[in-house]
Amino acid sequence: MGRAGRPRGSRVIFEVFRRERKGQPFQHAGSIDAPDEHFADVYAREQYGRRQESVALWLVPRNALHEIDDFPDEFDLKYRRVDGYSIKTRLREARDRAGTLESAAGEA
Known part of the structure; x- marks a missing residue:
């Protein structure tokens, strides 16, 4: 077993969100396939931050994201x-x- 309780050699997909300039919202930039959070951080910085493309990055494991179903129109407004x-x-x-x-x- 490696760090984070995963079998050695297993990889995690991280979704990368980036902000191009201060004051702008974060936007989905792509995905990073990495063995752990440390490498995901390094890969994301290399891929999305090396040419001053971003002022901030967020990394989120894909399995931590979930879709919200359509909101019911409970009150018919x-x-x-x-x-x-x-x-x-x-x-x-x-x-x-x-x-x-x-x-x-x-x-x-």
């Missing part, structure tokens, strides 16, 4: 989302109702 509140549809419905009311008033 579509009016808060841009795509859920269609002005054109609501205007068309209002015009249809207004036309119906005018025709009903004309008949009376």
Whole structure:
């Protein structure tokens, strides 16, 4: 057994996130295949930091990342989302109702 309780010779895939300039968000840069965190650090610095491409790097073991499922729309707050509140549809419905009311008033 090697360090970190893994069998010798096993490798870990690390995801690398980098920041190009101060004040910018971190962006995914790629993956590093390394035997441990120390080598991943060295490989990432060599690959993504040697030409002053980055001002900061983050390394995360791939197995530490997980996907978050789509968020359920528990309260049906579509009016808060841009795509859920269609002005054109609501205007068309209002015009249809207004036309119906005018025709009903004309008949009376």
